[in-house]
Amino acid sequence: MEHQYDCIVIGAGVVGNAVARQLSACSVTIAVLEKEQDLCFGTSGRNSGVLHAGFNNKTGSKMARFCVEGNLEFDRIAEELDVPFKRTGKLIVGFSDDDKNSLRAMKAQGDANGVPGLEIVGKERIRELAPFIAGEFAMYSPMTGILNPFIYTVALAENAHKNGAAYFFACPVTDIFYQDGRYRITAGGRNFASRWIINCAGLESDKISALLGIKGHKLYPCRGEYFILDKKAGQYLGIPAYPVPNPREGGLGIHLTPTIDGNILIGPSSKYIEENDNYSVTQDIMDLLIKDGGRIFPYLKREYFIRNFAGIRPKLVGPQEGGFADFVIERRSEAPYAINLVGIESPGLTSALPIAREVVRLIREVEPLKPNPGFDPVRKGPPAFAGLTNGQRRALIQQNPDYGEIICRCENITKAEVLEAINRPLGAATVTGVKYRCRPMMGRCQGGYCQTRITELLRQEKKLAVKEVLYQRKGSNMFTGVALK
């Protein structure tokens, strides 16, 4: 059987889902093909969760334009999609004269890009904004914010799905050819046909480009490692604090970012690697994070560490060249019915929706797309017990006693929330999927209390045998079987 669509989006990260959602506002049939078991398993779930303001990127670049656009509209988007978001502002702190010159240049670039409110501030203003952060002076960006990148990615997908987009997981695209006005796609043992392909494959987007017959794109995976700090440390930081970036590195420097849930992230480092799926954390980088993080956050203590993770940037510039290349968002003569997105690295999270609109614009250059009259841009997330007043909690438990059963004791997440994460449309099928949607196992005990409960609920709701429970990727089976038969 062949599944037929007008548009097939490859990749269910934040960009793929934003594209699917944008397309779902038009009268077309859409499918999203994802190689992993769930949404958000690539770079979208492995970053600082920052809504960038747009001063880091070259004036006139797509990166600068889309980042500023994405930043300015995000209050409305967060409201529409029910995404936890806070416009915290951000400090880039400096110590030396060189730093000061870099900050001035960065401010000038930001002003030119149309970033509102940038100012160079002194020590006193730093103390006011972030009393525990070191620095002689800083650039302050009031528009920068923090958001929950998992929920944003999931919310875009849920909204796209609600408006008609179909999702296929565990479907890595292995073959594409063009025949009789359609792309024929083989993915995860299934066959698909589509008039359009939109390549949003992130770290695999160079390979998909090649399958589309587009030559010349090579990605250089560049890993960034992080430490996650306990919420106990969260009190020390209400605003992201960055060092002045080293332009050669192609990252933003090892920074401290409060997460929307009250933890702190230290990172990311920046290191080119060979494989695009090796999420290792390394001793050298851990030591570096502690050293560099401690420079701008002298209150850093080992006892605050609760976890490390790594993300991988799909960079179009290699280690020799360094720095950033602009986003590639193109429709080429070699593949006239494909919109090819390559090198969507930072600020991809911030730029996702502007990128999606650009995709639709490029399609409209070829064919008119009628609006979908039934399109509903609103997505509502389930209530999170931890953030409610006692009055609201009481009412909720009365409706559904599962809201009275705490599954995750670090973060006060209830059974009802876990069940909702599993059973919602496009719900979680793996342990990590549950974690991303409602954050059990993200607290200081890292699942010591809740993991056994979550695997049990997954088994029960998804009717899985013991051996079938996955941690995240294909092959990441949690258990080898029952002990006694």
Add this chain to the structure above:
Amino acid sequence: MTAIHKEAVIVGGGPGGLAAAVKLKQQGITDIIILEREKQLGGILRQCIHDGFGLTRFGETLSGPEYAQRFIDLVEQEKIEYRTDTTVLSISPEKHLTAVSPQGLLEIDSAAVILTTGCRERTRGSVAIPGERPAGIYTAGVAQTYLNLKNIMVGKKVVILGSGDIGLIMARRFTLEGAKVEAVFELQPYPGGLARNVEQCLNDFDIPLYLSHTITDIIGGARLEAVIVSEVDEQKRVKPGTSRRIECDTLILSVGLIPENELSAGASVALDPRTGGAYVDENFMTGVEGIFAAGNALHVHDLVDFVSLEAEKLAEAAAKFIRRGKLPVCGIKLVTDKNIGHIIPQSISGTKDVTLTLRVGRPLTGGALKLQQDHQDLLSQKFIKLVPAEMIEIKLAKELIKSTSEIKVVIAHE
């Protein structure tokens, strides 16, 4: 909704909480309630199916569930009120508790609050082990829950990092359930768990224990495939050229326990960085009047028997507090030298005989454990060998205490 009033609320229905409740009732404090987040009373003992519990408290050796049941039976007999499936969300310094259960929210104002919340395990994140992030890495306690309560095998070819007691116990359990335990690796030059567990859980099954070793890399993109282990020197630095690869599908971490004190922080209870638990006086009262703590929530114990005994002592003091509204001021601080890992209590009144509990920070041989006040020895106990895995008790008679100056606890080498 208005709060209900209690003389004592016991947070946590494990061995500490159960023993405290029974003792309070026996002391005539009747208006008490135990709040337990699990579906049954008993705490972590429900999954500790190995035996060796109860020798001190009951004079016989029992498994964990049997030991717990002794106290659960007493709670039932004494008709002590308890609620399972009930998680305490917050405790205020004024001793107002908010708890939640599928029945709704429960608000309690209590004269005394007893924290017997146990401890949690250190994780891969808190010890920052480098490498990939595959499935197949579990703390010993989580693996124990899966195996002993849920009939689930987490793996077949197991490496254990850390020689804490739960790790050692799990080495034996895995072996008996058909898994192959390749080896146990310990960062320290001495075992973390009790010698008897090294003997009967590892040696009996020919499982090697490598001291001064750690894991320096984890291999496996989806499920664990191997670990890289390396030897470390005295400064815990990896010795070059000592790395080797061990194929395994499972890594079990038994790298330490941390007293559970998330609620204490909200109640403004000050914590001792050495124990991770509250600072307490001889009555097991924390820095917040009327809030008490004992068991693994206070400091990690080697044996459950001592948890029960400590909680019983707590209950005797708490009963006095509930009746009188106050307890004697404990102004004499106990300070320790660098050989001592921690001591409980951290302050005493000098008006009654007390038992001090301590652990040494590293293995010590040949010397004397001394209590000194105003530069004079109050008492001196010789020892042949002291190890961090064991808790040490010292009885201090009130007659020996000469002043209200601080008491130093020191090790004198021979």
Add this chain to the structure above:
Amino acid sequence: MNRRFTCIVCPNGCEITAELDGGKIVSVAGARCKKGGAYVRQELTCPRRTFSTSIILEGGKLPLVSVRLTKPIPKEKIFAVNELIHRQKAQAPVRIGQIVLENVLGLGSDVIITKNADRLS
């Protein structure tokens, strides 16, 4: 000849040094109680151990129920007894002390249930 033992009778885990002459114990040092000497004698003649495991529980809330030996058995019989225990099943409800296997393999030890488990209603 001297041989060292770690006593497993209680958590003290005394390190005992036994001076041996042929198979006979000449002296025992390092034990903090008299059980230490007895342990060493036992280890030299026929080392004995107890252990715990679980069996399948049918009709209960949990899939398993824990069991243990009431008396130590010869160490080399651990795996044989373990295998025999694993072939057993219990029907909920069960109570602590309930015998699963009496005088297992004629070794003088019973296998008993160590947890109360009600029927799943």
